[in-house]
Amino acid sequence: MSRLALALRVILPAFWLGAVIAISFIEAPLKFTAPGITIPLGLGIGRLVFTALNILGVAIAAVLTIASVIRPRPGRLSAWLLGGVWVVLLVEILVIRPPLNARTDLVIAGAEPGQSPFHYLYIAADVVLVLLLAALAIVNARRVIPRPTLSTP
DSSP states (O other), X not given: OHHHHHHHHHHHHHHHHHHHIIIIIIIHHHHTTSTTOOHXXXXXXXXXXXXXXXXXXXXXXXXXXXXXXXXXXXXHHHHHHHHHXXXXXXXXXIIXXXXXXXXXXXHHTTXXXXXXXXXXXXXXXXXXXXXXXXXXXXXXXXXXXXXXXXXXX
């Protein structure tokens, strides 16, 4: 079981990192450039996609947390990074997403709610999440992958 836990600690942050980059920084901006996509339609699709991404994030974070209590336990830095990931994820879900969803409801209903800082806060949170996940994957990989030894002739 400990080998599986170690593998999960490396693979899952890397997988989640790829999902966040693909959805938040590639799919979301490109969606609005597709022919025939209106703002309300794009927002409705985006809401579904980001809800799925948040559910995936919670599931991965939960598995990572469980894998972190299995021996060998992760180092202190890994634990702090995972804690940071949880904080950012919960801020996105509990603080930033509700006002974004309310704004999306208004736009889909045909209203013009004006500018909102929450979109930029979500982007900033995703940038922090990407950095934390990359660091977590690297820190965990360094514990698993043996360091090359220098041989002297």
